Amino acid sequence: MQPDRVEAQPPVPSPVCTLDTRAALLHRLVDATGCESSRYPAQDAEHRAADAHAAAETVARECGDPPGPRELITVIWLPMPTRTGQDERVTIPPSTPLQPFIPLPIPAPPPFQQTKEEAEAILLTGAEAPLPPAVRRHQQRVLTRVRDVLASTGAKGHRLYVLEIAGPIPRIKIGRSNDPRARIRDHVHEMNSYQYGLIDAHVTDPVDDLLSITQAENEAHIGMGKRYERINQELFRDADFLYATLWADLAVTVQLNRL
Template sequence: MVLIKNPRKVARRLMRNVGDGPLPLLALRVQERAREEVRELLSADGFREHRLYVLEVAGSHPYIRIGYSSEPWARLTRHIGEMNRWYHTLIRAYVSEPLNDKHSSKQAEDQAHSFMRKFYPVAAPRSRETFMGTDFNAGKTCVDVAVSLTKYPA
């Protein structure tokens, strides 16, 4: 058995050069672990809640995706399918605490995107929720602040 000290880091490096070949087994295992962590969190709080999410995606063009869904588990599954078709893989995923309704969730999403554009002015072409670069923690912070400002206005 081989123990890999930092599997996310190794998976990111592997995914930069994957081209159009099969996805590396390590990257798929990292993706499955990230997916399982979200499933565990949602199983405790509920799978059908209005939430924001942050995804760190590795591949030839790594990016962060911030979005909203009223069914985050189903949305994550669709994102993973799309990523894998384009030879990208999920490295980490985060879902926010639940918000009250769709309107407040969309407000929080817009605010999180605005915060991210200040840190990463280079967004992916034709996508308002995809940010080039891989600072997952910045994305998480932007989402948490936006959710807090929306849920608990001053």
């Protein structure tokens, strides 16, 4: 009867070697991020490893067993498998300086229209609360675009805003505000509580006086009301977003030309 074959197992790293590995990885992480204020944990881990080495060497001498050379550090990089599909193992002596970390390129986000269609499809079927991450991510993209437009054109002044709201009954909202960014965020919070979501938004050029922007809002509402069913004074059922933005821009342009 042949004895069972026992395969050789890789050596288990000692606790001291593990401390060396931790310190090396922490230093590498700080080098990669460039956040020098986080260097202290790496230095602390390095000091702990040095203390552990000193204590181990002291115990070895007391036992009459002279300490041998320090172990090599074996690091297993899980995110990047080799071509063979196995984990890549890199052996690094403790005295070897770490090479600069080159981060992987960040993939570009999907096109705005793609995430809009995905969020709209989810909301049309009646999404449950809380809204799915895909909807919330797209809403944040819309709010970011509004913020960027206001930052590039100046945040002051009264404006009309047009919101494309998706849900079981799609709708368009045309409103006015002298702080459209905050007002739109309030609308998003409210509509989300009813499982509706914002999938697109538009803000017009600013108008200086309240009377002119109020007249522009009324003209936009009248124009939309001739073609679409009203839900209330500012909401229009199953309306076209592009058509609503044209009415809002036209109404504001008329008022600016009168000033």
